[in-house]
Amino acid sequence: MSHLLLLSPAANRVYAGAAGSLVAAELEICTGLAATPVTLAEVDYLSFDAASLSSEELAAVARSSARLALFERAGDLLRPVALPTVDVLDDDFVSIPKYQGKTNEQFTRLLLNVTRAAAEPPAGRPVTVLDPLCGRGTTLAVAWTLGLHAAGVEADVKAFEAMGAFWKTWLRRKRLKHSADITPVRREGKSIGRRFDAKVRISEGELTATVFTGDTRDSAKLFGKKKFELIVADAPYGVVHGSRTDVKGVAGKRDRSPAGLLGEAVDIWAGQLAPGGAFGLSWNTLGLSREKLTAMVADAGLTVLDDGPWLRFGHRVDSSIHRDILVARRTS
Template structure:
């Protein structure tokens, strides 16, 4: 059977430490089950030339389409075909033949990396969450998607969606985060000299101010914009429990969010800032589900200290979604946070 080796990004190892290989294998399993044409099996950690790799086998050689899909793994640094045994303890080392990776990335990588602030979700994890959610949807990873992050903070998920060529929409209650992201994305677009329009407008309902909205349209060139090759970005400064006031039902292919970890949350509700992420999700998930298109998918990362998987699965099921049977993504972040991922789909 053909064998392949995946070299993990060094930054991925630093952030996830001992969990990096397991998370890579879990993500790889989702790619194999939901995206690859070739059946994937036998993933494991191997050491070649003193360097760790994740290796795997396929029932048939990877087609060009499969290599292109694997190019978007959140952990991928390089992908190789393995020729030779490479059995530990033997003198022979395998030949690693590099395969040309062609990720979906459409924009400069500094869109993801340039922002630095306390509490920022690691960009590799954000990409992993977006990947496994997109693969659960009826459209998969490669098609043009519309992505909504209802607790978007300063826009890490929005930026990753834009990198893939998707349209991105976000909502957050924190005015400082809204202002910081609006300032960042406008400056970034100007510095990159991308043809764009950007405006911040008030949002009113029955003459009352209920939020502010950043609207951005941009394209890679003037010629592209002229021919309609544009991406759309919108971020609302408002309460996530009022999402339906800002966006129409069945607007999004994906809802992707990293739920707050019990310090600050995305809704003020009627009794002050919520302190329970699980309680917030109980109230918010049914609203978010209405914004999903049939065949769409919702992916949520959360701190398991704030609620059990069974409890979150019950919330998603109660909102009419079907929870995916996905591999283990639970991993330690710090002494107060053990993070996990749950993904559910909306019946077509």
């Protein structure tokens, strides 16, 4: 039986152009189904063959980053297939915030989905997603939407404050039972920054989030012994805003490139991954080649997934950004 997946419109035209092949690679990783883009009466779909879809496959399709509707194809007719509800929070939690530097929300969901598919965490253990470059929290909001706990680190205090303010307002407006507070962090009597802690009650239980202000290279110090099942980040692109780059300086060095930052941070993040956990990073290949990043991640003791659909995520964002995804697993 041939199935047709209609993709949600993407706000960004360039991303919309790439979405078909990106979601096809995502589906192959998350469901094993081989999908190809097709156009029918001038409408684009992803097409795949499957005798009948299991409940796990239907849930994976429902969770995928850009699905709008699924149909079975019967000759010239399309029969709608009901998809299960998989999100535990309304999607406007992710879509309302709009700001310069926000990572595309469909892309963030894709990155989280494929990283999760690479992980083999012990069954029954709660899954926490750490975004150690969390900005205003797109990854963390997607994690909550998918029913996963969230944690983050961000050097830009304004971004941290904006995230805290939005989460508080949104949780209150939705009338969800929650707590959300920003408090100072003190070590040895000195103030070293702030933390945001939030909890929300959902029908399946409770979700938690913890975000620290600070340098991502201090992430292990900030979270102590806690290990994460998933670490997912969209690295700074090395783009200049006014006179400053989006990389928060590599201490004591002139190097303000994402490559310099990643060279120092990857080891620290790898040490924060739980056994069976997975690491997924999106980055600008114009500033750092896949070969170099693969070597950094392998040197940090992780196994990089570098064949088949894992190599089909490269796409153009604009003239100075070609984005790709690298996913790796911690096997021991």
